[in-house]
Amino acid sequence: MKVRRSNRLVDMTRYLMEHPRTLVSLKFFSERFGSAKSSISEDLSIVKHTFHTWGEGRLETIPGASGGAVLTPLYSKENAQKAIDNLVAEVNDDSRLLPGGYVYLSDLIGRPDILRQVGRLIATQYVDQDVDVIMTVETKGIPIAQSVAMYMNKPFVIVRNSSHITEGPTVSVNYVSGSVQRIKKMELSRRTLSAGANVVVVDDFMKGGGTLNGMHSLIKEFDAHLVGMTVLAEGNATNGKRLVDNCTSLIKVDAEDGETKSITARPGNFMTTVFD
Amino acid sequence: MKVRRSNRLVDMTRYLMEHPRTLVSLKFFSERFGSAKSSISEDLSIVKHTFHTWGEGRLETIPGASGGAVLTPLYSKENAQKAIDNLVAEVNDDSRLLPGGYVYLSDLIGRPDILRQVGRLIATQYVDQDVDVIMTVETKGIPIAQSVAMYMNKPFVIVRNSSHITEGPTVSVNYVSGSVQRIKKMELSRRTLSAGANVVVVDDFMKGGGTLNGMHSLIKEFDAHLVGMTVLAEGNATNGKRLVDNCTSLIKVDAEDGETKSITARPGNFMTTVFD
Structure with missing residues (x-):
């Protein structure tokens, strides 16, 4: 199943919020959505930018094969x-x-x-x-x-x-x-x-x-x-x-x-x- | 400030998850993102469809001028x-x-x-x-x-x-x-x-x-x-x-x-x- 970007962004945000401060691998999202890791990386930049803009949290992306993303909820x-x-x-x-x-x-x-x-x-x-x-x-x-x-x-x-x-x-x-x-x-x-x-x-x-x-x-x-x-x-x-x-x-x-x-x-x- | 759909979807998902079972008005999102209510309605359908697909919750949309959306987290x-x-x-x-x-x-x-x-x-x-x-x-x-x-x-x-x-x-x-x-x-x-x-x-x-x-x-x-x-x-x-x-x-x-x-x-x- 290939999932569209708009649906990926919603589910990814939900998943990261329910697993705060946990390293979620690119591989996990890539398999979940049937999408290339490069697409997942782009999705994660959008999530990162949005949380930063609204002062609601920090998304750290760890590059490389064992990389992924960690969402840290915090207040500006x-x-x-x-x-x-x-x-x-x-x-x-x-x-x-x-x-x-x-x-x-x-x-x-x-x-x-x-x-x-x-x-x-x-x-x-x-x-x-x-x-x-x-x-x-x-x-x-x-x-x-x-x-x-x-x-x-x-x-x-x-x-x-x-x-x-x-x-x-x-x-x-x-x-x-x-x-x-x-x-x-x-x-x-x-x-x-x-x-x-x-x-x-x-x-x-x-x-x-x-x-x-x-x-x-x-x-x-x-x-x-x-x-x-x-x-x-x-x-x-x-x-x-x-x-x-x-x-x-x-x-x-x-x-x-x-x-x-x-x-x-x-x-x-x-x-x-x-x-x- | 006009916010793009991809950023809207991320922030909207975050906001709804932090305000579960609360009626959030179209007006609120429309003003927050500087977007038309019709665009917000389309965003909400995407959020609804995604939560439903993954069995993680129900989004009810209430139509009309005083309408909005309520996210109910639940398990399939x-x-x-x-x-x-x-x-x-x-x-x-x-x-x-x-x-x-x-x-x-x-x-x-x-x-x-x-x-x-x-x-x-x-x-x-x-x-x-x-x-x-x-x-x-x-x-x-x-x-x-x-x-x-x-x-x-x-x-x-x-x-x-x-x-x-x-x-x-x-x-x-x-x-x-x-x-x-x-x-x-x-x-x-x-x-x-x-x-x-x-x-x-x-x-x-x-x-x-x-x-x-x-x-x-x-x-x-x-x-x-x-x-x-x-x-x-x-x-x-x-x-x-x-x-x-x-x-x-x-x-x-x-x-x-x-x-x-x-x-x-x-x-x-x-x-x-x-x-x-």
Whole structure:
């Protein structure tokens, strides 16, 4: 079956988007479409040019017999700024204020459109670094980790707060929860993380940074390597004390739960960290 | 700026895939590409034909001034069978056996390729039904729910096992955990689910069905409506007693933890439920 260029372009775009950051060989497309490799190469230049023009990703073409193409979804600076502004607007809503200065984010963390933006932003941050795995802690960090994983085409692992029979053997660490100054325990299935792995840590919300600190200890316990930490939202640390100082945040939220009750969201340090 | 057809097809495919099951107007594409609506209509026929040919989705075009196109990602029967066979092969591995007849699935639940297949399969099952929200219970059901939500473009909600300050007011139910015959409690943030909502329930693993039963009670408590329940894997109920009888499973797993220790995975009732 010989497939026309217009149909090839549609199917090729679909296939590359469902296999991001994966080398797809010219041979694969050539056999799939019954077309010469030279035609496939021309198709790929069109795909590359289009993603570049709209600031939606980078297509690298590897020449030669074992060559092919790798699609890396990412945001241009302009598109990233739009996504951050959109997140700020969504969170800037006084009805999100919860007692104790916490912020209600559960609805956003369950919305596909928001998760695509968050995942793509964080994937853009680490686009030129070696990353083997995304780590988060249950529960609300999971959707963030999964979105990043989908765009980076890397697995994600979930640190648990207590033992579960379905995890098999685990490694655990104790950590100080920053917001309540209590010693807690977190653990990770031994099978999920290899020694030497390069790990990106993500979470939904950071106050004191104790949980992120705990994940860093766990990474050391596995002899793995921390590449970076990024959270969706950064709040005010209780007593202004923060246990982590190199964390990137997409947005910052000031939650006033005193006499006046208000939420003020603004961009975090993402744009300066990633694009400056 | 006037954009050529070949570039339009690539960007249009990308845009529709990132906005699945969303009506995108002819006007939007026409302005984006500086092209006549008649040209955009022709582009959309090419996209439609391509997705149909490869069994990867359905593009519906709505004619008229307020018309546009909706891309529904789904699997043809043939592609669904391949995805199920792939899941069976991944799970069919004696080293997944855990004490007590449990099955280690955490690695699969963190793999983007597996999650795409699982999400797309379950989205295919409910493609012609009204669904407002996907529900799951923490922790390992979350990646399944998120994948389904991404393909269906609907939000997902996470039922929690205990109260969390960041959820705001909640509604809770007690339920009998089938595997251990213990009364447990689950709860859901009041803000996340509306009365009358049509809910699809998903989870990673079902033994007795107690957790699924609990979610059904919670749905009733919110005056919402259960559309269906689907799990990635169905195990053997302890004592052969099951509390739920209308659940779809992608695969079935027999875990022998007696004198012989083995895992046997085979297809669940998904294919007959969805395609017969």
